Amino acid sequence: MERIRRIVRSEDSDLRISYDAIFLVNKATEKFLEKFCEEAYTSSVKDRKKSIAYKHLHPLCPNRRDMISFL
Numbered sequence: 001m002e003r004i005r006r007i008v009r010s011e012d013s014d015l016r017i018s019y020d021a022i023f024l025v026n027k028a029t030e031k032f033l034e035k036f037c038e039e040a041y042t043s044s045v046k047d048r049k050k051s052i053a054y055k056h057l058h059p060l061c062p063n064r065r066d067m068i069s070f071l
Contacts, residue, residue: 001026
């Protein structure tokens with residue numbers, strides 16, 4: 001969570017952010033990555049591949065504008 005605090009402070013060093021806010025950002029990031037990886041894995045299984053490549057990640061982005069609109 002210290003990494004998230006450093007990223008926030010790099011944007012604005014005067015900004016004070018609570019521990020709860022950092023915790024929520026951390027959990028949201030974990031959930032985002034979990035969902036993104038699950039969808040990439042599903043895509044790789046459909047292609048009968050044993051590893052995830054860029055070609056499995058790229059098609060997910062246009063289909064999930066609601067999930068990745070902040071990127």
